[in-house]
Amino acid sequence: MLKDLFPKKKRYATITPHPSSRDKVPEGLMNKCKRCGEILLSKELEKHLKTCPHCAYHFTMTAEERIQVTLDEGSFQAFNDRIRTENPLEFPGYLEKLEKVQESTGMKEGVLTGSGTIAGYPVVVAVMDANFIMGSMGSVVGEKLTRAVEQAMELNCPMIIFSVSGGARMQEGVFSLMQMAKVSAALARLAEKRLLYISVLTNPTTGGVTASFAMQGDLNLSEPGAIIGFAGRRVIEPMIRQKLPDEFQTAEFVLEHGMLDQVVHRKDLKPLLATVLSLHAQGGSL
Amino acid sequence: MAVDLPFEKPLIELRDKIEELKKFTEEKGIDMSTEVATLENKAQLLAETIYKELTPWQKVQIARHPDRPTTLDYILGISDDFVEMHGDRNFRDDPAVVGGIARFDGYPITVVGTQKGKGTKDNLYRNFGMAHPEGYRKALRLMKQAEKFRRPLLCFIDTAGAYPGPGAEERGQGEAIARNLIEMASLKIPIVVVVTGEGGSGGALGLGVGDKVLMLEHAWYSVIAPESAAAILWKDATLGQRAADSMGITAQDLYRFHIIDEIIQEPFGGAHRNPAQMIATVKQLVASSFQELMTYHYDELPALRYDKYRKMGIFSEDNR
Helix, strand or coil: CHHHHCCCCCCCCCCCCCHHHHCCCCCCCEEECCCCCCEEEHHHHHHCCCECCCCCCECCCCHHHHHHHHCCCCCCEECCCCEEECCCCCCCCHHHHHHHHHHHHCCCCCEEEEEEEECCEEEEEEEECCCCHHHCECHHHHHHHHHHHHHHHHHCCCEEEEEEECCECHHHHHHHHHHHHHHHHHHHHHHHCCCCEEEEEEEEECHHHHCCHHHCCCEEEECCCCEECCCCHHHHHHHHCCCCCCCCCEHHHHHHCCCCCEECCHHHHHHHHHHHHHHHCCCCCC | CCCCCHHHHHHHHHHHHHHHHHHHHHHHCCCCHHHHHHHHHHHHHHHHHHHHCCCHHHHHHHHCCCCCCCHHHHHHHHCEEEEECCCCCCCCCCCCEEEEEEEECCEEEEEEEECCCCHHHHHHHHHHHCCCHHHHHHHHHHHHHHHHCCCCEEEEEEECCCCCCHHHHHCCHHHHHHHHHHHHHHCCCCEEEEEEEEEEHHHHHCCCCCCEEEEECCCEEECCCHHHHHHHHHCCHHHHHHHHHHCCCEHHHHHHCCCCCEEECCCCCCHHHCHHHHHHHHHHHHHHHHHHHCCCCHHHHHHHHHHHHHCCCCEEECCC
16 A cells, blocks of 8 residues: 555554454453453443443353343242252262352352243243353253243243253153143143243354243244354264355344244343233233 | 175175076086075075174164164154154254154054164265254153143154254253253153164254163164264274274163163164064063053153163262
């Protein structure tokens, strides 16, 4: 370029940060957007419900955070906190792994269930947590979900499940697989009672969870960019010896292919849930 | 074409030796009958040790044996007047799932199942028994039809899993299986499921919610195929054997776990050694299962099915 012919004398020394320190942002105070790289103050991020104000990237929420931003303040009452995970296959290292995860997450298992209200409407909610062995579903997750659905029938109110999961939990083998049938059977009963079920699929929802309750909603909703699928990209790509496009299995892709009702920005999710709940509040107009 | 499995090698070698000796006797006129008898005795003992104490991984290999009877062999072998039905009425016909109506034990039934191929060409056509969403939707169409005409439903399962491909994802593999789970839970007809070979993951369960679940002696059924489990757990698909041995995937394990209701004994050495006998045994047990279920009114069955699945899962509860 022309301007390169007239070099400007540099008045300042340029300091290149050490590569290892470049990605590090002081913990707790600031976060870096995983998509656009923008540095975000934690307070700002929280104000935006953990979404990037610049590119709308949706950060993962813990189950507790999700309950906080979705339910009316102070309305959540947890269910079944006394169910404990066992190691039915005596799978080597499973209980040790569980202990570690329980310590790091402060949760006993991968899902929180309970009752509460959204804009005053009573609901039963179940929220999975991505940090708990990939949000995988073993016997306890399946049992807590089933009890939650049964509780919704008891209370005669709608059920909302926020899923985030790598699928069925390997370490419990066929017991995990059967949770898919168990939770589905409970949801079949809920449907017979003509009670509303809303499934919110959050990033990522895959495997046996997609192939059961996550896809069984009267409404299936998701958040922008969430990965939703049955088989993972890592399984499909070697099988077909091709690279899949970036948008493959995103919520937008799944919406386009007809498996979701809406992809909703997190800030719009609670108002949408409130509207849908209000439209079902009288139990039908006929 | 006989296909021998690696763990059968010592036995095959011994049998070859016996054949050689017999030939030698014939050709040279030297009497080796005592030697032959000793070796045959030894072969019999060896066969018993091998087949009576099969490891889970060896069972996986028997379950995948190319000569193992397929769903169509069972359907044609146990019923009359089979009328095959094709297509999901939405997208296409999936050859990895077969189904239709037939006469079984004197009464009409609906039958569906995953279908593996015989030989390479047929397997390519059948997609190795791995169904696409339209396969599950075809099966669901036939199940709803069974309910409409109030006839029992028989499902055969032999699949490594639902097909993991771009088309399957685009057309909602997860949704198709999920739909079958919720619909099968509430069908007001007796449902008998037979896991004949491989019971791989959601792809198997998508046809597998029933009132009676039977499983062949050497079949496997789990949350995932052993090789895939190894790939996920230890990032190494070659550790399939280790996964098979630690995941509790055999019929004997599942019976102990109360996940299945009955084990169907296979002919000595596996179903492929005597398909006719295998098919006859399956017929007998399916018949008695339906007889038992038909003592209930069809309206009662979903509630019983609910109780059956409601109990599945292992956990403990503190009662502080």
